[in-house]
Amino acid sequence: MQVTEKQNEGLKRAYAITVTADELDAKVNEKLTEAQPEIEMKGFRKGKVPMALLKKQFGERLLGESMQEAIDGAMNEHFEQTGDRPAAQPEVKMTNEEWKAGDDVHVEMSYEALPDVPDLDYSQIEVGKMTVKADDAAVDDALKSLAENAQDFEDRAEGEAAQDGDQVVIDFVGKIDGEAFEGGAAEDYPLTLGSNSFIPGFEEQLTGVKAGDEKAVEVKFPEEYGAENLAGKDAVFDVTVKAVKAPKAAEVDDELAKKYGAEDLESLKGQIRERLEAEYAGAARQVMKRNLLDKLDEMVSFELPPSLVEAEAKQIAHQLYHDEHPDDHGHDHGEIEPTDEHKKLAERRVRLGLLLAELGQKAEIEVTDAEMTQAIMNQARQYPGQERAFFDFVRQNPQMQQQMRAPIFEDKVIDHIAEQATVTETEVTKEELEKAVEQLDEE
Incomplete structure (x- = not known):
């Protein structure tokens, strides 16, 4: 087997792979020899069928299987030797299309390699984190809303x-x-x-x-x-x-509290305060996460696989189109050409995605089965009465699982980085936090 480099420019790679006819024949013979003891044929005892007859009977069928295994083996060996990691599934095609049994197999493999991502010193990162206390006015507003709902x-x-x-x-x-x-x-x-x-x-x-x-x-x-x-x-x-x-509206008293499962009004107020502060903490984390990602984006620069950037830009353009045209539910609107702004955002997303993936791998961060189950259950609640069907659908759909696993993994990597960075907490008002969240949506 021979592998010859055809292209090595930036992240683009192309190689010619030749699998000789003798190598294919040896693989076929190996498979037949392995299977021979279990094969029975009319006129022969089990395991005594001549190799020549086996080859005539099964050789052609095994030839295609052997060819695929040989090419896959050559690719795997290539990636092990070079250390390349393809950004997407490599494109593989035969170059001698008129191939027939007895000929060598000529294949061309091309792909974009993932770039080398630099190591970072997280301790050099400084980022702020807002904290908000639930004041009495916010608790009273929430109580008023509960009273109206319990009217x-x-x-x-x-x-x-x-x-x-x-x-x-x-x-x-x-x-x-x-x-x-x-x-x-x-x-x-x-x-x-x-x-x-x-x-x-x-x-x-x-x-x-x-x-x-x-x-x-x-x-x-x-x-x-x-x-x-x-x-x-x-x-x-x-x-x-x-x-x-x-x-x-119901009276704001102990009876209202009991309707919502609390012992008395003070207990209900405590529950409301905890819930509000949990909501504030979630919003503050999103602001901190964006700021942290901005810091990371400023710290790194490396070549990006063009195909990943192009695909991400098209996805962004497509999503923004539907955001701007909510009544257009179909996909027959033709090709949506990404703008320079879309491409710039795509480059940021791809760069940060590759960076976080690399950092997470080095830190051996994984999404546990329990975390996935919890995420699926949380999303299943959006489909009352169909929770089990949704749960089964996700379990049988690897692509859907990956879509749900990705944000969990990203958040765990962000937490890992934040633990080592310098995070300065600053107490702010609810209004200041809301303004910071609004600015995230505008960017």
């Missing part, structure tokens, strides 16, 4: 009309062509106007009703309605309004 309803004054957001207690009977239909009736049903929990157009017609009113509500079932016998049909609901109630 009750109280009867409006006699003769007062229902408004959007009110609760009306109603009896109703739904009819199609004058005939009541199954599932279209209820008594003492509490309906919050504006909740969009009924058929489109139903709630709007009850705005302005008063306790004691009777009203015929005319609606049309949606075409895609779940019950086929009702889909697209016109219906009339005979409604009797039994009560009109206005929303009333």
